[in-house]
Amino acid sequence: MAGSRRPRARLSRNGGRAGASTSRWRLSRRWKRVIAVGGGFFAVCVALVAGLVVYGALTLPDINSIGQKTGTIRLVDVHGTVLAEVGHDATNRHNVTIDQIAPILQQATVAAEDRNFYNEGAINPARILKALVDDVILHRPAEGASTITQQLAKQAFFGTDASKSPLRKVREALLANQLDSKYTKQQILEQYLNINYYGENAYGIENASMAYFGKHAKGLTLMEASLLAGLPQAPSYNDPYNNPDAAYARMHYVLGSLVAVGNIKQADADAVDPLVGGSSPTPEQQTAQQTNQQALHADLQNGKPNTAGPAPHFVAYIQDQLQQIFGATDPQYLQGDLVVTTTLDLATENLANTAVAKGVAKLLSSGANNGALLMINAHTGAIEAMVGSASFTNNAIAGQYNIVTASRRPGSSFKPYVYEAGFKNGTLKPDTILQDTRAQSQKYGGVTDFDSRFLGPMTAARALTLSRNVATEQAADKAGIQNVIDLAYGMGISEKLTPQEPNLSTAIGTSAVRMIDHASAYAAFANGGHKVVANGILKITDGAGNVIRDYSTPANLGDVLTSQQAWTITSILRGYAKQWNLHFRYDTAGKSGTTDHFIDAWYMTYTPDWVVATWTGHTSGSNSAEQGMNQVFGTATGAAIAVPFVNSLSKPSAFKPVTGALSDCSQSDSALVSPSGCPTPSPSPSVTATPSSSPTPTASPSPSFTLPAVTPTPTPTPSIAPTPTAAPPAATAARREEVAVAERRRAG
The missing domain is CATH 3.40.710.10 (DD-peptidase/beta-lactamase superfamily)
Structure with missing residues (x-):
């Protein structure tokens, strides 16, 4: 009918708009199931994490025992004869108070390892998240996620436990929180600097200062402090005697960090930086590099090695191998009880030491003042003798430098x-x-x-x-x-x-x-x-005698x-x-x-x-x-x-x-x-x-x-x-x- 209005279509369950509504209703139900399952999974995860935290809290070591988990690593030759004992228990470790540590060393350590140390809590969520993204998602080497407080907890309480298990991390975080609650930042830094491993069998900053520069930690200069502050990251790899290039690179980073946080001026850094100018130095900066490297090298000759022993270069080599086994950037393996059975034959080593010393003496008039010898098994690569220099303790010939x-x-x-x-x-x-x-x-x-x-x-x-x-x-x-x-x-x-x-x-x-x-x-x-590949370790056992690494059968x-x-x-x-x-x-x-x-x-x-x-x-x-x-x-x-x-x-x-x-x-x-x-x-x-x-x-x-x-x-x-x-x-x-x-x- 003209002019009449068409009746509005009735919404029904089976047709038209009613069908669309039903479709939306079914989609909504599907999402409800997804949400329900996800919620249940989340609840289970929360329960697991909560249980892990509770269990970790109930099994924490006593915070008052800090620093006591510092055992000995005993190195023995192939016949069981002791070559060396390394670790806190076998070292005359000399703790010092924070006022006996040069302020520039304190600043260099914080700048290099944890710039927000004085302003953050026990943990730094942002650093942890970034490390997870780098390590897990991007599959690239992650920057350290740990704060100095976490590192102190890790080194003080977990010894050779280098695992990254969730339980270990939970305990580490809980202990870090306890430390942060009980101690001031200066007290935490003091304990950290006293427990750190700096290479050359030097535990704590006082021992390290004496080992590398022959002086007390209180008297460290900018050049010396920037070197030492860079060592704990990888002490054997960054050893200035054995790998000066790595030591220079790490020192350059520490100095740059000090400049970045405003502790020193760029001119101060350039005056001691062995790599001033970085990878593209000007001719003037190249000259400065050589001058600074020579000054550092001369200063290092004042150091007083902590140990010599019958096979000092081999012992240092094994310590470096242990770092690679348990984590190249984590020296905590040195703080538990381990027995490392090596391939060295001490009787053969003694013959090698004698041959090198007497041989160099014969050639001394011709200008030779140093020598080295390496003997390996031709079938297995087992190192039977290693003499890295004519005299390990002779700084005049840079005796700690391992020619091998x-x-x-x-x-x-x-x-x-x-x-x-x-x-x-x-x-x-x-x-x-x-x-x-x-x-x-x-x-x-x-x-x-x-x-x-x-x-x-x-x-x-x-x-x-x-x-x-x-x-x-x-x-x-x-x-x-x-x-x-x-x-x-x-x-x-x-x-x-x-x-x-x-x-x-x-x-x-x-x-x-x-x-x-x-x-x-x-x-x-x-x-x-x-x-074959030269190798020096047969097996590693823990304090209870359990074999935790076995290399007795070469690959x-x-x-x-x-x-x-x-x-x-x-x-x-x-x-x-x-x-x-x-x-x-x-x-x-x-x-x-x-x-x-x-x-x-x-x-x-x-x-x-x-x-x-x-x-x-x-x-x-x-x-x-x-x-x-x-x-x-x-x-x-x-x-x-x-x-x-x-x-x-x-x-x-x-x-x-x-x-x-x-x-x-x-x-x-x-x-x-x-x-x-x-x-x-x-x-x-x-x-x-x-x-x-x-x-x-x-x-x-x-x-x-x-x-x-x-x-x-x-x-x-x-x-x-x-x-x-x-x-x-x-x-x-x-x-x-x-x-x-x-x-x-x-x-x-």
């Missing part, structure tokens, strides 16, 4: 990796002819040998035995320098800690390695190709060489000692190395049972720059240290030739090359031979020319030239070996 774990250039002791890479990929054989010629030298930028001579074409076996630089660079060129580097990495040289430069000079040892890695890599030559790391490939190198290196007139009692394989200006002199030797690495040099406690020696070659190190040490050991297993090796040179005792490319066989050295007492034993010269006279210059030149085709002489140990002087390199 330091990065140093290996010189020609690196060359076996070059030839092995070529033998492995088929680009070289022992009888491959290489060119020790002027033309080849010029092709590679002018590399020369110690004698500035060229001996002409020679086999690869002879080039390795005579350690010729030009021929070795050609060998690396043929094998492919990256193949050489990759093999070295695969055998044990650390790519992370000592990256090798991809140029031919690396083939003759111009890139640094660590002795501990170098020995591990040589073990593959000794044991027939199996990879199977596989083979990096075939037995034939390993034997090809060994058969050549067995003739090295004879060639250089080194009088080992036993049949050994070996290789020497000497670096530019005679700064590093190495001798590596091995049998099927063990690898022994030795080194001599001139270190100084007042000058961080290395000083060269006077014609101390790697073979002189071999004669002075390696020979007496090896000759003091029990007879090792005999080498067993491997069928199928390239041009088997198993009887090589001479560098006179046969038509096959292998040295002419001759009888093995007598096991009753007595080593010469001289570090430069006399050898019979070849009739082809006269041996050069000794000269004081570090770049010796023979007095007459041999003809290119003349047979090489049997040279003296201190003269005919390649030298790093012989490794003068072109730029780049």
